[in-house]
Amino acid sequence: MRYNFDKIINRKDTNCSKWDTTKEEVLPMWVADMDFEVPPKITKALNNRVNHAVFGYPVIPNAYFDAEINWWKRRYGFDIKKEWIEPTIGVVPALSTIVQAFCQKGDKVLIQSPVYQMFNVVIERNEIEIISNNLIYENNFYKIDFKDFEEKVKDEKVKLFILCNPHNPVGRVWSNEELKKMGELCIKHNVVVLSDEIHRDLVFKNYKYTPFAQISEEFLQNSITCTAPSKTFNIAGLKASNIIVAKQEYRVKISKILNQNFTNSINIFGIEAFITAYESCEDWLDELLVYLEENKDFLIDYINKNIPKIKVVVPESTYLLWLDISNLNIGSKQLSKKLEDFGKLRVISGITYGENGDNFLRINIACPKEILKDGLQRLGKTIYSL
Ligand SMILES: Cc1ncc(COP(=O)(O)O)c(C=O)c1O
Structure with a gap:
């Protein structure tokens, strides 16, 4: 080592x-x-930036977008475009932005309990109702209750399904087949899929992570993906993450809220660490x-x-x-x-x-x-x- x-x-x-x-x-x-x-290499890049000793307002360089694009391509064979990327100061703020962009009072967001508790917190703080397709636990293993999933997703108040792929805390890496079934039901019932893929890089051997949006053009157009190098490289304190959204109509909705809240900039150290992590580590x-x-x-x-x-x-x-x-x-x-x-x-x-x-x-x-x-x-x- x-x-x-x-x-x-x-x-x-x-x-x-x-x-x-x-x-x-x-x-x-x-x-x-x-x-x-x-x-x-991340420490070195940050030290170089510190030594410059001027820390004014940043601009996000092309190298940042290239780093995200190259990572997807190299590690997962997934081609994404620069214009699909909306930088944000963290995945949780991104989730909140997206809930605001897609839901109004009286709407519901679908989750799969037990799940990362901030999904609940984000939805509740935006005063939107939570509905859960509880995961089934059997023989030491979690699976999806698809019958219940369809029951829940067909409620016309449900506007968004927040998927945790891979799943925190139950540790599942959803299979292509499971993702397909969920994605098809969401398309059938007009529910947008928000796939939190922050844990995508941390998969044990013999398991394969599938990016939800990579499954088909239809899935790409009906989904929004959140990613970050923060869990992978232990840089959560540097607050650099991205929303990946291919559909222009969705992008407009999301960037409107990001602009209103001024949460679309990243601090200069986050930019350095992000590029170095994805390009050199x-x-x-x-x-x-x-x-x-x-x-x-x-x-x-x-x-x-x-x-x-x-x-x-x-x-x-x-x-x-x-x-x-x-x-x-x-x-x-x-x-x-x-x-x-x-x-x-x-x-x-x-x-x-x-x-x-x-x-x-x-x-x-x-x-x-x-x-x-x-x-x-x-x-x-x-x-x-x-
Ligand atoms: C599924 C999931 N999403 C988001 C986060 C936190 O993201 P951020 O620190 O970028 O807000 C975590 C942290 O544990 C997580 O497990």
Whole structure:
């Protein structure tokens, strides 16, 4: 390995959400960012920019758009056009913009619980109704209830379906067939698909991510995709992401809101990191994926051997693993509190992602192995104390 993912970095007192909002002796394995240094080329690019010592208003250069276009083409064989790209300051602000552009009071947005909790927050803050096509959990695995999906999507108040592809927190990489079925039902019932693909690059071996918009011209024209290098390269604090939207009519609606809210600019450091990440750091990502795969295998093995009451939901993607605690007869909120108070471990209770997430915990494994081992020991100690 060229890069050292074992290196332990002290992130305390760095204005870091993950560590600086967590009590002193508690180990944070909650929010979705990684305890790894970014690729050295990103640090170098940022240092060069800092050394210039002038930080006035930026303009987004062609190289930024080329970086997004080239990444899609190189990694996924998907051709996108520069005019489809709307830069934004983060995927969550992008989701909110799109909800504002497509929904009015009285409309509904479809989601699939349990799902990234900010989908709910975004929809609720825009005073739009949430409707959920709950995922089905069977034999340690999640699948889609297509009958219910059609029931929900045919409600004419539903204007938007927010798809999480790949899915946080259940870790599914939706298959081509699953995406096709959902996409066809959305076209049939005039619902626009908003596909959040922020986790697209973090897929475990033997699984294949399919960009929703790549499936067909019809899907491309009926969808909006959100992406960012933030999860992939650990640069969430730099706030650079894109909305990809091929249909001009949709683009006009979205850019109107972006312009009204002045959220279509990116800070100068975000621009530098974005271009460097996508154009020069692919070898780092390939090594990261090997390291995450090892961490995932380590966790599965550790839990199977030492904490068999917990079941690990088959992980296909993301560095966020979803642990089934249904055998423990304790709610996820109560257990995560016990973990924090007694085990000194901070994870996220499954109920955060929807009522049907209450038998689960979400744990972040994007950390050096030594930290992961420590976290798993804390988890085991707490479970045995119950
Ligand atoms: C599915 C999904 N979308 C969006 C985000 C956050 O995106 P951003 O930090 O760009 O707002 C996350 C973070 O965990 C996520 O899991």
